Amino acid sequence: MNKLTALILLALLISACGTAKKNIESVSELDKIKNSDFNPKKQIAYNSRQDFYPSVVGLTTESIARLGSSRLLAYSNGSDSISKIASYCYQRNFNAAFEIVDAAYPTHKKNPAFWNQVGTCFFLQGLTKKALLYYNKSRDLNSRYAPPLNNLGVIYLLEDKEQKALLAFQKAAKVKRSGLIPQFNIAQIYLKYGFYRDSEKIFGKIYRKEPSDVDVINGLATCKLMRGNSKLALGFYRKLAKENYQRPDIGLNYSVALRMNGENEKAKQVFEQVDDSKLGKLKPYFFRVKEYVAK
């Protein structure tokens, strides 16, 4: 063994010893502790009556995923820890979010809503496996709590397991009949696979609760369009603010509806507004619509 190696080993050994000694607390370090610190914290129990976002309606009462950052900020400053966590996670400020998670943990250990939110924070980071673990933890605390059931469905969708996703959404909808998001997700699946009549029923139900929800309106409009009733479809599309037409999932079908209705120029205009950088799986459809609108 050469000198350098020996020195390195010695350094490692010293540091290990140092580390080992450092790891074991000294008795004096425990002076700061009080006996009351051992007492379990009073848990904030899950309250189903307060498990919604206030001051909003429709889907937003159940999820602030679609809110803009300015609106999300409002929830960051609130008193409800779970809302704060959600707010920060949706703002992609995961450090802040987990700080609140750590602070809220002692009093929310047995709160399924808390764990569901922790799962969502992981989901939003793309860590679906970890998200799954926390959603399951939430379910373990309350097997009839809808959000983690729904969110499992979302993970299945991500994995292209739509049949499983549908079952999850249906299960969530079953345990929370008044839950809107599972219904919404079911409606989306139905709509994607041509069950527009079923989808229309669901979207219609949600629309009645929240007539200004963009995605609900879009869903309904698409249903109408699939039926062949472009006029009715247009009626819904026109309720949306213009900036929404940039969304490919809205703009493309709106332009088709316009074209079907004979409003060719308008159709072309709307088509032109569609943000083709966010086409994703709609890319082939984009070209088909382009062809149709251009006729």
Place this chain on the structure above:
Amino acid sequence: MKISKFYLFLSILLLFPLESFSQNDRRNQLISVINEELNEVSRLNKQTGSRNPRLLLRMAELLLEKARIIKDSENSKFLGLSAKKRRRANKKKYFRKSRKFFVQAQKACYYILKRFPKFRSKGDVYYILAYNAKEFQQPGRAEKFFVRALKHAAKKSRTSYRARLALAEIFYNKREYAKAIPLYQKALTKRDNKWWTKDAYNLAWCYFRTKKKRRAIGIMRDIYRLSKGGKFIDMSFAVERDLAFFYTDSGNMSEAVKFYRSIGKDIAKNLLKVAKFLQQKGKYSMSEKALTEALKYKTDERSEIDIQVSLLVLYERFGKIRSHLKVSKTLFSKFKAGSLDDSDKAILIFHVKKMSATLQGQVVSKRYRTQKRLRQRKAKRAVAYFKILAEVEPSTRHLSYFHAAETFYSINFFESAIPLYETASQKAKETGDIKIFNLATDGILAAISGRGVKASTKEKYLIPAYESYLEKNPNSAKSSKIYQRLFSVYFDKKNLPKAEAILLTFRDKYPKNLKVHEAMLGKIMDHYKKNNNRDGIKIWINRINNGEIKVSEKYSRKIKRLLLSIQFENVEKANAKGDKKRALKLYLEIYKDRESTKDARKNASYNIAVLFHELGQIEKSYGWAQRSLGLMSPVDVQKFQTAFLTVAAELFNKRMFKESAEIYHRSFEKLCSRKTRNKKILFKNAIIIYLAEAEIDKASKVLGASYKCNLAKKVLIEAEFDLLNAMITQKNWDTIPGRISKLEKDLKIQAQLIEPLYKLSIAYRDSGKLDKQIKMNKKILNYYKSLKRKKVKIPLAALDIVAGLKLMRLDADFSKISKIKLSFPEARYNSRLKKKFAQLDSITTKAVAVLEIGSGRGIVKAYRYLISSYRGLVKEIREFVPAKKPEAYVKSFRKTMKSITRPILKKANEFNREALRHIRSNKILSPDNVYFLSNRALPLDIQYSYYQDGLIMDKGGKK
């Protein structure tokens, strides 16, 4: 005349001391004189023709005399030989010569008696014959001839005198004293012979023996007086002795004393002689009296000792034990003073030995068993003798004390026996007599437990006895018990150092006797525990740990628990009071304490982990959980598994995934061989969390090790698939085939393998490994075939995959049918139509096969292919117009074709309806749903895209 001369000559020779001659010379001279006369007498006898009895008598006398002298010489010679030679020698050979002359004299006498029956000097002849008989030791014949000699001898002749005396002597020797007395009386009327004193002495004894004591005493006094006169044979020595005896025997001790005093003799000495003499005669009481009297007149210590010794002998013969003991004690005091000579000592020793042994024998015998007091008396005396013996024979002192102790023991005088045993053992130890040492020590031990032994005695002797015994017998079978008793004694006296030393010694001597080690150790431990002496306990724990003392595993655990209980006593107090902070500190101290045992540290670390968990300090809780796991055995971990599960769960809750997985993993590893339900949870959680952390290798390691942990197969398979899926996600294509091949042996698992195999085949496809892709797809279809045959349930996703693979072939056929173009001439048209129908048939068959799979998507697609094919064919046929043909022909042709296509269209519509039914009733999510569900009036298929791939739900929502 000659006869008188002869006697005169002989007398002169005898009377005058022949100092100038040696004895032999003297004899020879006498013989020569005798021979001279004998020759002369023989000549004369010859001359007379042996007709003169007097000559013959003279010859006989001379021959007798010669024989006597020669015999005298022969005797001297014979006595000159060594005793050994004398025993072996032929005596006759040595006395042959004298005998010859005796016989010659005898023959002469017989001749005289025969030839001259009336010879006047017959008495002399008989005297010679009597004398010869006496010489030949024929007392009967001698007596007979002396009687005849007396009868025939002249009344006042010398022959008569001598014969009377000789006869009296014969009777005296025969103890026929009454017969002897008259003979002596008559012979001794005149005191003119120097032998009178000697013969009178016998007479005195004859009187004494015939109870004529006064006459006996009288004659003795005369004998004494005459003996001192100088004219007679001095019998004073014998008289001094016997007269005292006579006096004593007649109860006149004072006269004896007077006598001795009068003659100026040592009274004590002489009485002693008398006493001895009396003893020999069996007159013990007389002898005792004499000795007792003698003691009064002892002149010095020597005489006193002699008297005491005689008394000793006397009392022993008498059986007067008490007196014997008293005398023994007196002699013992003399012995101590150094006054006894070797002979006295020997006698004393002999007697003391004898008496002690005899008495002891009597004590232990059955004979006196019912006579308690007598037995005790004998025992005490025996002991007294033993004590004396111990001093007088120091070489066997230990034996003496031992026997003394044994004697007391036999009569249950335990208190008295113990000191004697102790002395015996000490002396035996000094002497090196192990046997007696052991016996004496045994004696102490036995006696100490006897009744009536004082506590102070026990106190004094027990421990030394034990220690002595052990010193000499360090590891006998009995020593084991002694060690234990000694240990108990020390322990009861609270002498822990000694007790511990005994334990250690016992350990050395009896290393395999673990039970006793443990019993002793248990007592010591209890003592330390009572006194809260942790250091004491720790020392022993260390000894156990170092192997210095071996105990059973069970006991070792018990001891460790004891130390733990002491160490943790304060902790428990703190816990009981709810002072967890203090408890935590104490646990920490225990852990850090270098002298804490592994168990203590294990316990402490575990509790610290729990307390930090309660504090919410999960990082610390993790560290301590790791430490405690490191210290714990599988049994321990099983006992505390709930806590480890809690800590691991807490770590997970705090998003410390790596740490959480480690605790699950380590706990699982420990519990691998144990039976516990939590094993499954630990295993699953370890795997899941490792996979969530993308730690595939670690998950793989956990899984690999789990096969020997008796987990349910279902659990293991689930984990295998989790790992497989993770590998697929990570695109570990190289490792996946190996994992798959491991699983595929089980038919039921094959159903679940279809999906991963398919993903693998896609991967192969994407990487250009088409041959591998094809192989995978074949494998999938083979799995499906065998699963279907065995009616194993297949997951929906797998069915979709199988359907998809089969649809690929269907797709090929579908493409083929459209490539067949219809054209005339008719034959070609018909042929191509036929081919189309054949192709349609093939499509139908394949589509039906796909429908049978049961995959929703497969069904929809298959129907789509069917309907498209059918409708496509119908359309093609109906739209076909034969070129350059008349209209009628065309019309007829088209009519015919329409009728041919009608059932095909009908079938297509049927398929359509079926498809719709399937889609709607099962809510099949197939991309081909558009074909069936979309509005045909629409200019294009409207597409809907999920918003954000599904909407996340944060809250439950309003009710």
